[in-house]
Amino acid sequence: NFMLTQPHSVSESPGKTVTISCTRSSGSIASNYVQWYQQRPGSAPTTVIYEDNQRPSGVPDRFSGSIDSSSNSASLTISGLKTEDEADYYCQSYDSSSPWVFGGGTKLTVL
Amino acid sequence: EVQLVESGGGLVKPGGSLRLSCAASGFTFSSYSMNWVRQAPGKGLEWVSSISSSSSYIYYADSVKGRFTISRDNAKNSLYLQMNSLRAEDTAVYYCARAPGYSSGWSDYWGQGTLVTVSS
Numbered sequence: 001n002f003m004l005t006q007p008h009s010v011s012e013s014p015g016k017t018v019t020i021s022c023t024r025s026s027g028s029i030a031s032n033y034v035q036w037y038q039q040r041p042g043s044a045p046t047t048v049i050y051e052d053n054q055r056p057s058g059v060p061d062r063f064s065g066s067i068d069s070s071s072n073s074a075s076l077t078i079s080g081l082k083t084e085d086e087a088d089y090y091c092q093s094y095d096s097s098s099p100w101v102f103g104g105g106t107k108l109t110v111l
Numbered sequence: 112e113v114q115l116v117e118s119g120g121g122l123v124k125p126g127g128s129l130r131l132s133c134a135a136s137g138f139t140f141s142s143y144s145m146n147w148v149r150q151a152p153g154k155g156l157e158w159v160s161s162i163s164s165s166s167s168y169i170y171y172a173d174s175v176k177g178r179f180t181i182s183r184d185n186a187k188n189s190l191y192l193q194m195n196s197l198r199a200e201d202t203a204v205y206y207c208a209r210a211p212g213y214s215s216g217w218s219d220y221w222g223q224g225t226l227v228t229v230s231s
Contacts, residue, residue: 035217037156044206044221045156056219090156094216099170100146100158 002026004091004103011109016081020106022091023073032093034074036065039105040087048089049076078108086110113137113220115207120225127197127229133190133207133222141165141185144210146218147192149203149227159205160192161215175201197229 003025012018022034036049047056049065052074062082067074074093078085091103119131133145147159160181161170169181180193190207204226208218 033214033216037218039156044223045218046221047217047219050211050217050219088155092156092217099161099215100148100217102156102158105155 001098002093002095002101004093004101006089006091006103006106008104009107009109011111012081014081014083014110017077017079018081018108020076020078020089020091020108021073022075022103023071024093027095028069029067029072029074029093030069032095034065034067035092036063036074036076037090037092038087039090045090081110083110113209115209115220115222117205117207117222117225120205120227122228122230123197124231125198125229128193128195129197129227131192131194131205131225131227135188135190135207135209138209140183140188142212144168144215145183145190146208146210147181147190148206148208148218148221149201150206150224151200151203154203157203161210162190163215194227197227199229201227202229203227 005023033051037045038048039045048063053065062079064077088105090105114136116134123129144163146161162181178196182191204224206224207222209220211219
C-alpha cells in the first residue's frame with residue numbers, strides 16, 4: 001500500500017497562480033493515473049483533473065495537472081485564481097492492491 | 112444527466128446496522144463500476160468499497176472488511192451498502208461514486224451524500 005501526501009493548506013491572492021503538490025510514498029507516481037477532486041464547503045467532490053492532466057468538460061483551462069517522476073509527485077496548478085476556487089482539493093490514485101487512495105486534502109484559501 | 116441520490120443514513124447506536132442505497136439515473140447503470148466513499152466530520156475522503164458492473168469483483172477497505180457488504184441491483188439501477196457492527200468511527204457522510212466506463216480507477220460523478228451518525 002502507498003500514501004499520498006498533500007500540504008494541509010495553501011493561500012494566494014485572486015488573479016495569481018497556485019500549485020498544490022501530491023507526493024506518493026512508494027511505487028512510481030507514473031505507474032497509475034492521478035486524479036484531482038475539488039470539494040467546496042457543504043458540497044460533494046467534483047473531478048477537476050483525471051488521468052494526470054485531463055480536464056473534464058466544463059472545467060476551465062485555468063486548471064491543469066502534471067506529474068514529476070523525479071520527485072514522485074503530482075501537481076495541480078490553478079492560474080488566474082478566483083474566489084470561487086476556494087475549496088478543499090484532494091489527489092487520488094490507485095494500484096493493484098489499493099483500489100482508491102486519497103491524499104489528505106489541501107485547503108485552498110483565495111484572499 | 113447523470114444523477115446519484117443516496118439515502119438511508121441516520122442515527123444508529125454502536126453495534127447497530129444500517130443499509131444505504133444509491134439510486135442512479137441518466138446512464139446505463141449496469142455498465143459501470145460503482146463505489147462508496149466516506150468523509151468523517153472535518154476529515155478527508157476515505158474509499159470504502161467498490162463493485163464491478165456485474166458484481167464479479169468486490170473490494171473493501173481494511174477498516175470495514177467483514178462488517179460492510181456492497182451490492183447492486185442492475186434491474187433497479189441501485190447500489191447498496193449494508194453496514195453491520197457499526198462503530199463511532201464509522202460516523203461520516205457516505206458518498207456514492209461512479210467510475211467511468213473504461214476505468215475503475217477514479218470517479219467521474221458523485222452523489223450528494225448521506226450522513227451516518229453512530230452514537231449512543
